Amino acid sequence: MDSSSVGVMDDAFRQAFSDGALSLLVDMSRVEYISSGGLRSFLLGFKEIKKKEGKMVLCALSPSVSKVFKLSGFNTIFDIVPGREDALVKLRLGSP
Amino acid sequence: MKDHAWYDVPGAPGVRIFPFIRKPDVVCCNSYIIKAPGHIMVIDPGADQTQMEEILRMLRDLSGDGMERVTFFLTHCHVDHCYALMKGIGTSMMPDGVIMLAQAEGAKALREYDEDVTQARVMGWDFPPVELQVELRSLLTGDMPDEGKVVQSTQMQEMGTAEGMKIGYQRIPLGEGLEMVAYHTPGHSPDSVCYRLGRLMFTGDLLFATDPGIMGSVGWDRDAMESSIRNASWLLEHEGIELCLPGHGYCVETAKARTMLERMLKEVRNIGAIKTKDAERIRFTSNYALDMLEEANENFSVIAGRLYYLAYHLEDLEEGSEARKYLDMLEHDRIDEMLTSFNRFVEEFHAGRKLQLQVTMKAVQTMNSINAIFKGSDLEAVMDRSLISGTSRLLKDFMNAVKGIELDVVHEERDLRSLVQEIVEDQTARPEDDIMDCLDDPERYASALARRIAHIPVFDDIELHLEGDGATTMLDPKRFQDSLSGLFLDLAGSDVKKIVLRLDGTSLEIGTDVDLSSTVGEKKVRALSRRFELAGAKLSVIDGAHWHCRIECDRP
Numbered sequence: 265m266d267s268s269s270v271g272v273m274d275d276a277f278r279q280a281f282s283d284g285a286l287s288l289l290v291d292m293s294r295v296e297y298i299s300s301g302g303l304r305s306f307l308l309g310f311k312e313i314k315k316k317e318g319k320m321v322l323c324a325l326s327p328s329v330s331k332v333f334k335l336s337g338f339n340t341i342f343d344i345v346p347g348r349e350d351a352l353v354k355l356r357l358g359s360p
Numbered sequence: 361m362k363d364h365a366w367y368d369v370p371g372a373p374g375v376r377i378f379p380f381i382r383k384p385d386v387v388c389c390n391s392y393i394i395k396a397p398g399h400i401m402v403i404d405p406g407a408d409q410t411q412m413e414e415i416l417r418m419l420r421d422l423s424g425d426g427m428e429r430v431t432f433f434l435t436h437c438h439v440d441h442c443y444a445l446m447k448g449i450g451t452s453m454m455p456d457g458v459i460m461l462a463q464a465e466g467a468k469a470l471r472e473y474d475e476d477v478t479q480a481r482v483m484g485w486d487f488p489p490v491e492l493q494v495e496l497r498s499l500l501t502g503d504m505p506d507e508g509k510v511v512q513s514t515q516m517q518e519m520g521t522a523e524g525m526k527i528g529y530q531r532i533p534l535g536e537g538l539e540m541v542a543y544h545t546p547g548h549s550p551d552s553v554c555y556r557l558g559r560l561m562f563t564g565d566l567l568f569a570t571d572p573g574i575m576g577s578v579g580w581d582r583d584a585m586e587s588s589i590r591n592a593s594w595l596l597e598h599e600g601i602e603l604c605l606p607g608h609g610y611c612v613e614t615a616k617a618r619t620m621l622e623r624m625l626k627e628v629r630n631i632g633a634i635k636t637k638d639a640e641r642i643r644f645t646s647n648y649a650l651d652m653l654e655e656a657n658e659n660f661s662v663i664a665g666r667l668y669y670l671a672y673h674l675e676d677l678e679e680g681s682e683a684r685k686y687l688d689m690l691e692h693d694r695i696d697e698m699l700t701s702f703n704r705f706v707e708e709f710h711a712g713r714k715l716q717l718q719v720t721m722k723a724v725q726t727m728n729s730i731n732a733i734f735k736g737s738d739l740e741a742v743m744d745r746s747l748i749s750g751t752s753r754l755l756k757d758f759m760n761a762v763k764g765i766e767l768d769v770v771h772e773e774r775d776l777r778s779l780v781q782e783i784v785e786d787q788t789a790r791p792e793d794d795i796m797d798c799l800d801d802p803e804r805y806a807s808a809l810a811r812r813i814a815h816i817p818v819f820d821d822i823e824l825h826l827e828g829d830g831a832t833t834m835l836d837p838k839r840f841q842d843s844l845s846g847l848f849l850d851l852a853g854s855d856v857k858k859i860v861l862r863l864d865g866t867s868l869e870i871g872t873d874v875d876l877s878s879t880v881g882e883k884k885v886r887a888l889s890r891r892f893e894l895a896g897a898k899l900s901v902i903d904g905a906h907w908h909c910r911i912e913c914d915r916p
Binding site for chain 1: 658660661662663664665666668669672692693695696697699700703704816818849850852853854878879
C-alpha cells in the first residue's frame with residue numbers, strides 16, 4: 265500500500281462510513297508493504313470510527329507490515345488479531 | 361531552447377538548429393539537427409529508434425535537391441549517443457555520402473567495436489550491431505595527421521587557455537565562412553569533445569561527468585577531467601558562448617554552466633581513486649540499490665509512522681498545534697511518492713524493461729532527493745538515535761558505493777563487551793523524563809510531553825540477556841553499533857520474546873526463540889552482512905528456524 269494505491273483505502277473507508285458502518289474488519293493478508301501514506305489512511309479511518317463510537321479490527325498482518333506497526337507504535341493504537349475469525353469474535357464481543 | 365522547435369543559431373547567420381531534448385536518461389541522449397547553407401549536421405544521433413527515424417525523415421525533407429553534405433558529429437562514442445547509427449536504424453532513409461566524425465580514440469573504439477570503451481557491455485547491448493553504413497572519420501588526432509585531415513588543411517591544433525593550460529582543438533569548415541570548432545575535453549571518456557558553433561557550445565556529457573553513477577565509467581580519467589573542466593570554463597568565458605547544449609537534459613545558460621563547472625572542479629579535486637564502473641560494478645551497485653530500497657521503504661514508513669503516532673496522541677491531549685509541528689517535521693508524502701516511483705521502476709526492471717544501470721541511476725536520483733529532505737529535518741528530539749543515524753548511513757553509504765569511492769570507515773581497538781552493553785542499554789533505556797520540572801513553562805512542557813509520548817518501548821516485552829566476556833577487537837565502533845541497533849530493531853519488529861547475546865572473545869552470538877525466515881530473510885541478511893562487514897565484522901546466520909547468528913570481529 266503506497267502513495268499510488270492508498271487512495272483505494274481512503275475510498276473504502278469513506279464508502280464504509282457513508283454506508284453507516286460502525287464495525288470494520290480489515291483483512292491485511294494481501295498487503296505486503298505499507299508506506300507512510302498507508303499508515304495515515306488507517307489512522308484517519310480509525311479516528312473517524314472512534315468518533316462514531318464504532319470499532320475497527322485489523323487481522324492477518326504480514327510479517328513486514330506487522331514490523332512497521334510494532335516499530336512505529338501503531339500496534340498500541342489498533343486492535344490487531346491473527347486471523348479473520350479472531351477479528352469477527354472481537355467485533356461481536358466488543359473490543360476492550 | 362526547447363524541444364522540437366527551430367531556432368536561429370546566435371553568431372552564425374543563416375544557420376538554424378532543431379533540438380531533440382529528452383528527459384534525462386542513460387539509454388539515449390539529446391540530438392540536435394543543424395541546417396546551414398549546403399550542409400546539414402546532426403550532433404549525437406542517440407540510441408532511440410523513434411528519435412533516429414525522426415532525424416532521418418527530417419534529413420530527407422531538409423536535403424531538398426540532395427546536394428547538401430550531411431555530417432554526424434559525436435561528442436563521444438558511448439552507445440547512448442550513437443547506437444542508432446551503429447545499429448543501422450533507418451538505413452534505407454540514410455542519404456548518400458554521410459560522414460560521421462568522432463575524436464580519434466572514439467572513432468577507433470567504434471571501428472573496433474570495443475564493448476567497454478563504448479559502454480555497450482554495461483548496457484547489455486549487442487556489439488557489433490551491424491556493419492557501419494556511414495564513413496567514420498577521426499578528429500583531433502595529434503599523432504595521426506593524415507587520418508586527422510577531415511577536410512583539406514584542417515587538423516588538430518593547440519591553444520593556451522587558463523594559466524599553464526592548453527587544449528587541443530580543430531576547426532571544421534562548413535562552407536560560406538562558417539565553421540564548427542571541436543575541443544578535446546577528455547575525462548568522462550578519452551574521446552569526449554565539445555563543439556562550438558557560433559555562440560552555442562555542445563557539451564556532450566561534460567556537465568554531469570562527476571555525478572554519482574556517471575563518474576568512473578571505463579575510460580574515466582580524473583586528471584584529464586580536471587583539465588577539461590578548467591579548459592571548458594575558460595572557453596565559455598572567452599569564446600563568447602551564450603548557451604550550452606548538453607547531451608542529456610535541458611540547455612544551460614553560460615553563467616549557470618560555469619557555476620556547475622566550479623562545483624565539479626571541487627568535487628574532482630576532492631575525489632581520490634574510484635572503482636571503475638564496469639559491468640561487474642554496475643551489477644553490484646544495482647543489487648545494492650534493490651536491497652537498499654527495501655530498507656528505505658521500511659525505515660521511512662517507521663519514521664513517518666512514529667510521527668503520526670506522536671501527533672495522534674498529542675491531538676488526543678488537545679495539543680493540536682504541537683501535533684501539526686511534528687507532522688510537518690518531515691515531508692513524508694514527498695518521500696512516499698519518490699519511493700513509490702522507485703518501486704514501480706524496479707517492477708519494470710524485474711519485468712525486463714529496464715537495465716541495471718538505469719536502476720542505479722534511478723536510485724541515485726531518488727536517494728539524492730530523499731536525502732535532501734531527510735537532512736533538513738530535525739527528528740532527533742523525538743526519534744531513536746539509532747533509527748535516524750542508521751537511515752542517514754544507509755543513504756550516504758549507498759551514494760558513496762555508487763560513486764565508487766572508499767567509504768568512511770575508521771577502525772579502532774575497542775572492547776566488544778562495552779560496545780554491545782552500550783547498545784543494549786540504549787535500546788532498553790527510557791528517555792530522560794523532565795516533565796514534572798517544566799509544568800510552569802508551556803513550551804518546555806509541550807516538548808517534554810512529546811518526548812515522553814514519542815518513546816516507543818519496543819523492547820519492553822522482550823527479554824534481553826547479555827552473557828560471557830568479550831575481548832578487544834578492531835572495528836569501526838559507530839558502524840558496528842549502528843549495525844547492531846539495526847539488527848535489534850529487526851528482531852524487535854518480529855515476534856521475538858527473548859534475545860540472548862553471548863560474548864566469546866571477539867565473537868558475539870545472538871540467539872532468539874522464533875523462526876525469523878520471513879522477516880530476516882535472504883535480502884535482509886545480505887544487507888546486514890554488508891553493514892557489519894563495513895564495520896569490520898562478519899555476520900553469519902547459523903540457524904534460521906530458531907534465529908541464531910554469529911558476528912565475528914577482527915582481532916587488533
